Every structure is written in structure tokens, then in C-alpha cells.
Amino acid sequence: MASNWFRFAAxxxxxxxxxxxxxxxxxxxxxxxxxxxxxxxxQTPDQLGGSNAQKEYYRIIFIHVPSAWMSMWLYVVMVGWxxxxxxxxxxxxxxxxxxxxxxxxxxxxxxxxxxAFWGRPSWGTYWDWDPRLTTELILFFMYIGxxxxxxxxxxxxxxxxxxxxxxIVGLVMVPLxxxxxxxxxxxxxxxxxQRSDLTQIEGNILFSMLAVTxxxxxxxxxxxxxxxxxxILTREAxxxxxxxxxxxxxxx
Amino acid sequence: xLRVFWCVLLRDLTLALRRRTDVLTTLFxxxxxxxxxxxxxxxxxxxxxxxxxxxxxxxxxxxxxxxxERLFAADYEDGTLxxxxxxxxxxxxxxxxxxxxxxxxxxxxxxLIAPLVGMQYHLSNDAIVTMMAALLLGTPVLSLIGAxxxxxxxxxxxxxxxxxxxxxxxxxxxxxxxxxxxxxxxxDMADTRPYLAxxxxxxxxxxxxxxxxxxxxxxxxxx
Numbered sequence: 001m002a003s004n005w006f007r008f009a010a011x012x013x014x015x016x017x018x019x020x021x022x023x024x025x026x027x028x029x030x031x032x033x034x035x036x037x038x039x040x041x042x043q044t045p046d047q048l049g050g051s052n053a054q055k056e057y058y059r060i061i062f063i064h065v066p067s068a069w070m071s072m073w074l075y076v077v078m079v080g081w082x083x084x085x086x087x088x089x090x091x092x093x094x095x096x097x098x099x100x101x102x103x104x105x106x107x108x109x110x111x112x113x114x115x116a117f118w119g120r121p122s123w124g125t126y127w128d129w130d131p132r133l134t135t136e137l138i139l140f141f142m143y144i145g146x147x148x149x150x151x152x153x154x155x156x157x158x159x160x161x162x163x164x165x166x167x168i169v170g171l172v173m174v175p176l177x178x179x180x181x182x183x184x185x186x187x188x189x190x191x192x193x194q195r196s197d198l199t200q201i202e203g204n205i206l207f208s209m210l211a212v213t214x215x216x217x218x219x220x221x222x223x224x225x226x227x228x229x230x231x232i233l234t235r236e237a238x239x240x241x242x243x244x245x246x247x248x249x250x251x252x
Numbered sequence: 253x254l255r256v257f258w259c260v261l262l263r264d265l266t267l268a269l270r271r272r273t274d275v276l277t278t279l280f281x282x283x284x285x286x287x288x289x290x291x292x293x294x295x296x297x298x299x300x301x302x303x304x305x306x307x308x309x310x311x312x313x314x315x316x317x318x319x320x321e322r323l324f325a326a327d328y329e330d331g332t333l334x335x336x337x338x339x340x341x342x343x344x345x346x347x348x349x350x351x352x353x354x355x356x357x358x359x360x361x362x363x364l365i366a367p368l369v370g371m372q373y374h375l376s377n378d379a380i381v382t383m384m385a386a387l388l389l390g391t392p393v394l395s396l397i398g399a400x401x402x403x404x405x406x407x408x409x410x411x412x413x414x415x416x417x418x419x420x421x422x423x424x425x426x427x428x429x430x431x432x433x434x435x436x437x438x439x440d441m442a443d444t445r446p447y448l449a450x451x452x453x454x455x456x457x458x459x460x461x462x463x464x465x466x467x468x469x470x471x472x473x474x475x
Contacts, residue, residue, distance in 0.1 A: 141421035
């Protein structure tokens with residue numbers, strides 16, 4: 001059984017597995033998001049809201065924080081697959097990195113977008129050049145750069161490797177974003193974001209935040225696998241198993 | 253090892269000096285961009301003093317990027333680059349020599365022309381000295397990081413535009429601290445040393461990793 005794991009590194013054998021996993025991930029996405037958002041909207045009313053109705057908008061946190069986490073995590077995961085691809089020269093890991101990039105870019109955009117709507121009532125502005133905002137924007141540019149470089153190169157092999165290298169270089173941004181709020185001297189760099197500490201979050205809020213985060217993970221798995229399947233089909237179009245698949249109808 | 257470095261460096265410098273317009277274009281691009289801003293935003297002394305540091309750095313980024321496209325392109329087209337990859341010498345050393353030549357031709361002139369720009373923007377003498385120091389530390393970082401992008405986009409359609417998309421986000425830290433140093437030098441209480449120290453740290457980190465990354469990128473682009 002142990003050696004069987006490597007069987008899934010071949011696109012042909014991973015394709016049907018991915019097909020079977022996708023519905024599972026979609027169901028988990030729906031459940032987690034429903035639970036997380038329900039809990040966030042209806043079970044955490046008195047923390048900052050309640051009598052002080054102005055503060056109700058803090059609920060954007062349930063989308064904003066998980067998507068910001070996902071934006072960084074997905075970049076790290078993407079770099080991980082890219083590095084595995086460069087080291088072991090496996091086709092599937094490049095395809096995986098390739099499939100992750102758009103989802104990561106979407107989450108980065110979502111974090112910036114929800115952040116703008118949160119910033120308007122709380123800071124009085126949609127956008128400020130806060131270190132965390134700025135670094136998150138740079139992360140968005142990194143995703144766009146990865147996608148642009150990959151699509152600019154016609155030779156798939158070169159595109160995979162070049163984009164992978166770019167992603168690895170861009171990894172310097174992730175710790176910068178993560179620690180950008182921990183400014184040692186507030187006179188030197190004024191950060192509008194507060195320092196975040198998971199242990200200081202109220203239990204209900206933390207629960208719904210984590211539930212939404214888990215839901216976002218499941219969403220990422222589902223969309224990445226769907227994209228991966230179409231990438232596999234495109235790249236392996238000349239292989240016999242793809243032709244068999246087409247002839248035999250859409251079984252897998 | 254050192255001899256190889258010198259050899260490539262001198263070769264690139266000689267080649268560039270044979271075609272002086274290429275070098276001068278970058279320099280004049282810098283001067284023109286810097287001169288355009290006062291015409292666009294107004295010529296009041298105070299406004300210019302505030303804008304100056306940022307404008308100089310943005311112009312320096314653009315000028316450095318403009319020349320990056322040519323860093324490997326000529327050698328790539330006539331096949332010299334392939335020969336370089338095939339030699340027994342470490343590729344990152346050869347790349348470092350080419351980057352050094354690139355900096356001497358595009359970065360160093362910007363440092364030397366900085367006082368002129370400082371005059372245009374009514375910067376104080378202190379600010380000009382700081383600006384020169386910051387450019388001296390910062391422009392090599394631009395060349396080093398840019399070389400990675402230049403190697404990745406080698407021989408691509410629309411490589412120049414793509415290069416700016418890939419490289420400009422990575423330039424932002426240098427821009428922030430480079431311009432920050434000059435701005436800080438205008439304030440009596442502020443200390444510019446932390447900014448310069450950070451720029452120095454960027455330089456050391458870029459010197460260590462960028463030649464490796466760009467030689468890896470070259471190998472990908474050439475194979």
C-alpha cells in the first residue's frame with residue numbers, strides 16, 4: 001500500500017480521484033460556510049454590537065480575516081507545489097501550483113475588497129496606505145504576475161518552471177504581510193490594523209471565524225481540483241486515456 | 253574565478269561603450285521623467301521639496317527597468333548566453349558580472365546625476381547627500397532583483413511589459429526605504445541611519461540570492 005501513493009502523481013490516475021473528491025469538498029464548503037456565517041451573524045450579537053449599533057459592521061470579519069489567511073496560505077501552498085515540481089520534476093505538482101493561483105488571487109482580492117468596506121465605517125476611508133494593506137496589495141500583484149508569466153510563455157515546460165521560480169522569489173512577501181502589523185515603534189510606522197492575537201478573541205467569534213476558514217479551505221480544494229482536472233485534460237489531450245475517456249462518455 | 257568575473261565585466265562594459273546611445277538613453281529618460289513632475293504638479297518650492305525624494309526614486313526604478321530588457325537579450329540572440337551557460341564556470345558568477353556591468357552603466361550614473369535633480373527640487377545639501385547614499389545602496393538592489401525578471405522573460409513576446417509587471421512589486425521595499433531616507437533627512441530630529449542600514453541589508457540579501465535565482469531562471473529560459 002505504501003508505494004501506492006506515488007501512483008496518484010500521474011495525472012491519469014489522479015484525474016478520476018479528483019472527480020470523486022470534488023462533490024465532497026463542495027458539500028463541506030456549503031455546510032461550513034452556512035454554520036460559520038449563521039453563528040457569526042446570529043450567535044455573536046452582544047460582543048461589539050447590541051446597544052452600540054454602529055459596531056455591527058464588524059461582522060465583515062467573518063469573510064475578511066479568513067480570506068486574508070487564505071490568500072497567504074494558498075501562496076505558501078502554491079510555492080510548495082512549485083518547489084516540489086522544480087526539485088522532483090513532476091508534472092502534476094506544476095499543474096497543482098497553476099490551479100491554485102487563480103483561487104489565491106480571488107481570496108487576496110476578496111480580502112482587499114472586504115477590507116475596503118470595513119475601512120470605510122471604521123477608519124473613514126476605503127483605502128489607506130497601511131503596511132498590511134500595502135503588502136496584501138503586493139501579494140495580489142504577485143499572483144497576477146505568476147498568472148501573467150505563465151500565460152505569456154507558450155512552451156508549457158518552460159512556463160511551469162519560470163513561473164515556479166517567480167513564485168519562490170515572491171515568497172519573501174508572505175512573512176512581510178504576516179508581521180507587517182507588529183511595528184516595534186508606533187512613531188516610525190503607523191499601522192491602522194491592530195495587532196492580532198487569536199487567544200484574545202471571544203469564543204463565539206473565533207468559532208465562526210474558524211468555521212468560515214475551514215469552509216474556505218474546502219472551497220479552495222474544490223475549485224483547485226476542478227481547475228486541475230481541466231488543466232490535466234488540456235495538457236494530456238494527446239494521450240490515449242483522455243481519448244478513451246471522451247469515447248466512453250463522461251464516466252469519471 | 254575573479255578573472256572570469258573581470259573578463260565578463262570588462263566585455264560587457266566595452267560592448268556598451270561602443271554603443272553609447274543605449275547608456276545615455278537611460279540617463280536622459282531619468283532626467284526627463286524627473287523634470288516632468290514639476291511641470292505637472294506645479295513649481296512651488298514646498299511642494300517640490302515634499303515630492304522630490306519619491307519622484308527621484310520612482311524615476312530611478314523606471315530607468316533601471318527600461319535598461320533591464322537588454323541585460324541578457326543581445327547575448328541571448330547571438331548565442332553567447334548559451335555558451336556562457338555551457339562553460340565550466342559557475343553561472344551565477346557570470347551573471348553577477350553582467351549585473352555589475354548593468355549597474356555601472358545605469359545605476360551609477362543616476363547616483364552621480366542626483367545633485368542636479370536635487371537642485372531642481374530645491375533639496376537641501378543634507379538631503380542630497382542622503383539621496384546619493386540611498387541611491388548608491390538601492391540601485392544595485394534594483395539591478396539584482398531586475399536580473400531575475402529579465403532572465404525569466406527572456407525572448408518572450410511583450411517581455412518588457414511583462415517584466416514591469418513581475419519586477420515592480422518586488423521593487424516596492426527599496427522605493428519605500430530609499431525615499432524614506434531622503435524624507436527623513438529633511439527632518440531635524442529624524443535619523444537616516446536605520447533607513448540606510450535597511451537598504452544595506454536589502455543589498456546584502458539580494459547579492460546573496462539574486463545571482464543564484466537569475467542563473468536558475470536563465471537555465472530555465474535557455475533549455
